[in-house]
Amino acid sequence: MVVAEIAEALDVRTWQLxxxxxxxxxVIETAQVRGPQMITRHGRPRAVLLSAEEYLAMTSDRPDFKEWLLGGPKANLALPESAFKATGEAKVEK
Structure with missing residues (x-):
């Protein structure tokens, strides 16, 4: 997809660097009024300028990476006793 097609699909104005x-x-005023503005260099998209409001909306209310990892589903890694009988292994004493 060429820059013009991307910009048209997203209804974004493009600006040469x-x-x-x-x-x-x-550019800043247009970003505040119309939304993200694409900046190109040598005809290729290089950056998108967002209003501060849009940026904050995109980045707020996200957990940090550690919270995200710890918030996932919990796995029960303990094997049932029947698993040891099926394989012929000795029962592990606790």
Whole structure:
């Protein structure tokens, strides 16, 4: 998919890097009013500028990585006693 098709599908305006540098205030204002703005370099997407409000909405209310890992399903790794009988292994004493 080429940049124009991506931008059209997402209803995002594209800015060439130099144009975005020269008109940064306008790029920011447009991001606040219309949504994310795509910045290209040599015709390829390089960055997307979001309003602070959109960024905060995307990143808030997320657990940190440790909380996310610990919040997953718990596995019972203990084998039932029947598993030892089936394999002929001795019962492990606790």
């Amino acid at each position: 130099q144009e975005a540098k020269d008109q940064l205030s306008e």
